[in-house]
Amino acid sequence: MEKAPFIKTKLPGPKSIEFIEYSEKYEPRSMSEQVPIVWKRAFGAEIEDVDGNLFIDFTSGVLVTNIGHCHPKYVEEMKKQAEELYNCYDFVTPWRTLLAKKLVEITPDNLGKAFILTTGSETIEAAIKLARRYKSGYEIISFYGAFHGRTYGGMSVGGKMNVKKGFGPTIPGTIHVSFPYCYRCAYDKTFPDCEYWCFQALDWAVETQSTGEIAAMITEPYQGGAGSIIPPPGYLKKLENWCKEHNVLFILDEVQSSFGRTGYMFALERENLRPNLLCLGKGIGSGVPLSALVGETEIMNVLEPGSMSSTYGGNPLSARAGIVAIDIIEKENLVQNSAKVGEHMLNRFKEIQKKCKILGDVRGQGLVLGLEIVSDKKTKEPSSALTKKIINECYQKGLVLIAPIGFYGNVIRIAPPLVISQELADKGVDILEDVLMKIDK
Ligand SMILES: Cc1ncc(COP(=O)(O)O)c(C=O)c1O
Known part of the structure; x- marks a missing residue:
């Protein structure tokens, strides 16, 4: 009660x-x-x-x-795990592999592998590195107002000064373009009469700022830190298509918007998006530090042994928390x-x-x-x-x-x-x- x-x-x-x-x-x-x-x-x-x-x-x-805080089933499973195993680095555990399998099963079918990590920012760093390695390009397009974490990569693709002030220089190769904040349109236009004018601005930004070596575009499905800004219908699918046409990877940052938050398991379901890389965090562990980068197999396979891992990434306590949290979200x-x-x-x-x-x-x-x-x-x-x-x-x-x-x-x-x-x-x-x-x- x-x-x-x-x-x-x-x-x-x-x-x-x-x-x-x-x-x-x-x-x-x-x-x-x-x-x-x-x-x-x-x-x-x-x-x-x-x-x-x-x-x-x-x-x-x-x-x-x-x-919900301290869900009884979650507490019970965490207690059991606390008596079994906390950390064993990159060695394989049932929980980590089961979580990777589950994530691949519940995300779009073009995504074939899941890299289990600890924080949202860590998935952004991994996505940027992976995109650069796969594409042999280095530029990343991101958006005014975006929030992708506070580490150097995350901060650099972020679109607000409060996270970066006094910490420069940021990583080279970030191109920022405006996000459709329709309540305060940067171009003083109104949707749908604007006919997605932001795409015109995106083309100009690339034409004027890029060296022609774009690896990826990264966006949140709605901008969280910038003020819960929801793009107009159809915008994200158009963005995904723009990436395809320009041979650029589409990275979707669902660290915040996933695991039921938007009334869908993943916000991408609203427009049937198929990102090349998907960043997950927050709700995936529902309390313990847990995140994941889910990606297309061909992209994930460019990483050779030893090129990326994390001390706490996929630790059995967090991985088990992820399995239990997803189970509760589904069953309840x-x-x-x-x-x-x-x-x-x-x-x-x-x-x-x-x-x-x-x-x-x-x-x-x-x-x-x-x-x-x-x-x-x-x-x-x-x-x-x-x-x-x-x-x-x-x-x-x-x-x-x-x-x-x-x-x-x-x-x-x-x-x-x-x-x-x-x-x-x-x-x-x-x-x-x-x-x-x-x-x-
Ligand atoms: C969309 C988004 N990306 C990345 C991050 C960074 O996640 P973390 O704080 O777990 O590193 C956040 C955190 O608020 C976020 O909302």
Whole structure:
């Protein structure tokens, strides 16, 4: 029985304050600034802080715990594995091979091998290296606003300064082009009248910036960090075709969008995409560090023994977590729940948008939604100050949201675990509605 929200102390509570002080003193301030909840434990879509307050979770960590926090079946399997084996480097284990087999089975049939790794960024690095080796070219096309992680390759193909500031130079050969952010079109056009004008801009970018040695294009199916920006229908398939026509590998970064998050097992299913390389992370392990690069056999086969591996990649604990998480997603129909509850939430936010002057745009697919906060709906002036205020006030009422995202820091990201019930989701939306309407006055 869900009990959140239940707030019994002033927030943050006394124990939380103690740990926040330790964090400020002993940890770098490099991490994103979140509301001051100090997590103690979590179940399903509810979090308990160290002071015993209960919150609704609209974060899933950062879109990680797709099967819900501490799912009993997952906990049981992790306990069993903890008594058997943690690490054996590149030596073969049943769990790693079974996970690779499963990933190949559930992804598009052009993909034949899965390289099991640890973090999302690691899959991006591996994809860039592999594309360069396979194509004997070095340029990578990516997008304004893109987020592909914080390692050097990931940061370089990323399209936002906050991740790169002061860390240059980035890796050579990255070409950035605009992503279709239709609410704020870079070319002041409107879909569908624009007839996908961005492709004209893409051709110009290549014509003016490339040395003719393009290895790959990398994109997210929707841009997460840039503000849950969903491209118009048909765009991604056109992009895939563009890559084919230009003999360039198509790398799809589904680190965030996979394992039910968008109401499909993989976001690529929406347009029947067939990327040459597919990056997976976050929800694949639903808590433990686990990621995978799934690719076409011919491409994966250019790697000779010893050319790429990772100390923790495919360790038996994480690999078993992946098998169990996928099994839970399939058996408990979490993809369907994501689509159903996500649509319900989207409709509710669209209703709220009609009466709320600061809710500029509402968008979402499955259980990943973005609310774009503006000070004026006509001018679309972004307001990061109001966005922070809304997130803080929701925390005070027992709803946890991730810090603002977006080009202008004015997007509220909503991404609860996929097990969330409609009732609990509604309680969270009620809190957001109250706060939005209060601040709107
Ligand atoms: C689309 C995308 N790619 C890559 C990454 C990097 O993943 P990690 O933080 O696990 O390295 C993220 C993380 O947020 C992401 O959202």
